[in-house]
Structures are given as structure tokens and as C-alpha cells.
Amino acid sequence: MARFGGKVVLISGGARGQGAAEARMLVAEGAKVVIGDVLDGEGEALARELGPAARYLHQDVTSEADWAAAIAAAEAMGGLHGMVNNAGIFIPRSLAETDVALFERHMRINQLGCFIGMRDVAPAMRRSGGGSIVNISSVAGLRGSPGAIAYSSTKWALRGMTKTAAVEFAPLGIRVNSVHPGPIDTEMLKARTPEQNARRVGMVPMQRMGTAEEVAKLVLFLLSIDSSYITGAEVSIDGGVSL
Ligand SMILES: NC(=O)c1ccc[n+]([C@@H]2O[C@H](COP(=O)([O-])OP(=O)(O)OC[C@H]3O[C@@H](n4cnc5c(N)ncnc54)[C@H](O)[C@@H]3O)[C@@H](O)[C@H]2O)c1
Structure with a gap:
């Protein structure tokens, strides 16, 4: 059986970029996915591409009601075994x-959204016999990030929240880990100019950006049974830039 056969995974912000790469890879490995985002056009197109194993719904991660709807959608598909914040x-x-x-906008989306998600998926994961939560932090959560104080503060918070949740949820059979990507070639980096991005790549020992698919492979490992004894870990995927 495929590694994710019969499993249901909820991905917040999954309409494009890394989340979309994870959705595609999960469905290819037998999972069902619930994709939440505020980009309805892109999210619906992705769900159409992936077919009946995928469902898109409008989910603003700062809304407790939207989280409840996303969790209910996952349970209607057969349970809730994995979640990517x-x-x-x-x-x-x-x-x-x-x-x-x-500052508050970053806190609400990047940090509060992750908090609500972890808190509210736990009961559903318990009903499904346990699960795995992956929180997407950043290298900006591992070291100082001049020029991005608000973003960086939320990504450091996710790192600490991951460890707290890992300890609290371990008795429930729920693992929680954080992933720390370096520069990954997605829409997000259009917030910087091409020159700024080129300078950033110049600081990466491997001298290139990562791809959404490279991050997705790591996320799938942390969601899967292959990482069954890993919890509270912070895993960097950054071409060496955090070293
Ligand atoms: N691209 C990078 O270089 C990089 C590096 C380190 C960490 N990350 C992190 O990786 C994750 C994915 O980013 P990406 O690179 O795929 O960029 P992206 O901008 O393509 O993806 C982010 C997604 O989050 C969604 N989103 C924004 N606000 C939301 C809200 N309120 N509710 C629900 N969804 C919302 C966006 O619509 C988008 O689809 C992010 O957490 C990002 O901080 C990215």
C-alpha cells in the first residue's frame, strides 16, 4: 500500500507554493488532502487538478470558525492524520x-494561526488514532534576520511552540516538528527584488535556492510513519545557509 493510503492531511495555505507541492506529492502517495487558503481561485484549480482525493475550502488561519470547518471537512473524508501549518x-x-x-498582521497569520491549528486539530487526530503536525518555520526562526523583524519573530515563536506542543501531545500519540526552509523559489520571495534575492543566494553555501518539491519531500517524511520516533525536532532545509 502507498505510504499514505487511507490517511487524510490538512494543509493550511496550500493553494500554491510549498503547500501545493505537498498536496500533489501526498495525493500521489495515496493520501486525501484538505487544502485551505484565502486564494480561492488557485485553491479550487489545484483541487480540480488533483481530483476526488482533494478538497479545497476557503480557510483564513486567523479564524477559529474556518479551522473548525477545515477539520470537519477532513473528518468527512475519513479522519485527520496529518496537518501542515x-x-x-x-x-x-x-x-x-x-x-x-x-507586526500584528504577521503575528496573527503566522503565529496565532498555527496556535489555533495545533490546538484544534488535536482532538480530531486523537479520534483518528494519533497523527503528525508539521509547522513551517524558516531559517528566520533559527537566527537573526535583519530587515524582517515581524516575520522573524513569528518564525522563532513557531519553533518554541512546536517543542511545547510536542511534549504536551506526545501522550496523545501526536508528533509535532518544525521545518526551517532557507530561500525557496516561490511567490513569497517576490517580496524582495531580484537583486536582493541574488545577494541572498550568494550567501547560501550550495549557491542556489531550494524548490517547493525538496521541502515537500521532507514534510512528507515528517508526516509519515518513517519518522515515528521524531518529535519536537527542528529540521533545516536550506543549502547550509543557517550554518
Ligand atoms: N519561500 C521561502 O523562501 C520560504 C522560506 C522559509 C519559510 N517559508 C515558509 O513556507 C511557507 C509556505 O510559503 P511559500 O514559500 O509556499 O510561499 P507562498 O506565498 O506561495 O505560500 C503561502 C501561502 O499562505 C497563504 N496565506 C496567506 N495568508 C493566509 C491566511 N490568513 N490564511 C490562510 N492562508 C494564508 C497564501 O495565500 C499562500 O498560498 C510559509 O509559512 C513561509 O513563511 C518560505
Whole structure:
């Protein structure tokens, strides 16, 4: 049987980029996926491409009601065995340039969204016999990130929240790990100019960006039984840039 046969995975912010790569790879490996996002056109197109194993629904991760609907949709598909807290925004500004509204916007989407998600999927995962949560942090959650104070603060928070949840959820049979990508070639990096991105790639020991598919392979490993004794870990996938 395929590695994810009979499993249901919920991916927040999965309409494009890394989340979409994970959805495609999961369905190819036998999973059913619920894709949440605020980009309805792209999310619906992805679900059509993937067929009956995928369902898209509008899910703003700052809304508890939207989380409840996404979890109910997963259970209607057969349970809830995996969840990727992938939704995020990246609006880089220096500390001096960051106003309270921008800081709070990052906190609500990147951090509060992950908190609600972890808290509210746990009962459904328990009903499904356990599960695995993967929180998408960043290298910006492993070291200082000049020019991105709001984003960086949320990605550091995810790293700590992952470890707290890993300890609290271990008795429930739920593992929780964080993934820390370096520069990955997705729409998100259009927040920086091509020159800024080129300078960033110049700092990567492997001298290139990563791809959404490379991150997806790691996420699938952490979602799968292959990582059955791994919890609370922080795994970087960054061409060596965090070293
Ligand atoms: N691309 C990179 O270089 C990089 C590096 C490190 C970490 N990350 C993280 O990887 C994750 C995926 O990003 P990506 O690279 O695929 O970029 P992306 O911008 O393509 O994907 C982010 C997704 O989150 C969705 N989203 C934004 N606000 C939302 C909300 N309120 N509710 C639900 N969904 C929302 C967006 O619509 C988008 O589909 C993010 O958490 C990001 O911070 C990205």
C-alpha cells in the first residue's frame, strides 16, 4: 500500500507554493488532502487538478470558525492524520520601519494561526488514532534576520511552540516538528527584488535556492510513519545557509 493510503492531511495555505507541492506529492502517495487558503481561485484549480482525493475550502488561519470547518471537512473524508501549518506571509521591513499593524498582521497569520491549528486539530487526530503536525518555520526562526523583524519573530515563536506542543501531545500519540526552509523559489520571495534575492543566494553555501518539491519531500517524511520516533525536532532545509 502507498505510504499514505487511507490517511487524510490538512494543509493550511496550500493553494500554491510549498503547500501545493505537498498536496500533489501526498495525493500521489495515496493520501486525501484538505487544502485551505484565502486564494480561492488557485485553491479550487489545484483541487480540480488533483481530483476526488482533494478538497479545497476557503480557510483564513486567523479564524477559529474556518479551522473548525477545515477539520470537519477532513473528518468527512475519513479522519485527520496529518496537518501542515504552512500558511504564512512575509513582508520584510527593518525594525525601525515596522509599525504595530504590520507586526500584528504577521503575528496573527503566522503565529496565532498555527496556535489555533495545533490546538484544534488535536482532538480530531486523537479520534483518528494519533497523527503528525508539521509547522513551517524558516531559517528566520533559527537566527537573526535583519530587515524582517515581524516575520522573524513569528518564525522563532513557531519553533518554541512546536517543542511545547510536542511534549504536551506526545501522550496523545501526536508528533509535532518544525521545518526551517532557507530561500525557496516561490511567490513569497517576490517580496524582495531580484537583486536582493541574488545577494541572498550568494550567501547560501550550495549557491542556489531550494524548490517547493525538496521541502515537500521532507514534510512528507515528517508526516509519515518513517519518522515515528521524531518529535519536537527542528529540521533545516536550506543549502547550509543557517550554518
Ligand atoms: N519561500 C521561502 O523562501 C520560504 C522560506 C522559509 C519559510 N517559508 C515558509 O513556507 C511557507 C509556505 O510559503 P511559500 O514559500 O509556499 O510561499 P507562498 O506565498 O506561495 O505560500 C503561502 C501561502 O499562505 C497563504 N496565506 C496567506 N495568508 C493566509 C491566511 N490568513 N490564511 C490562510 N492562508 C494564508 C497564501 O495565500 C499562500 O498560498 C510559509 O509559512 C513561509 O513563511 C518560505
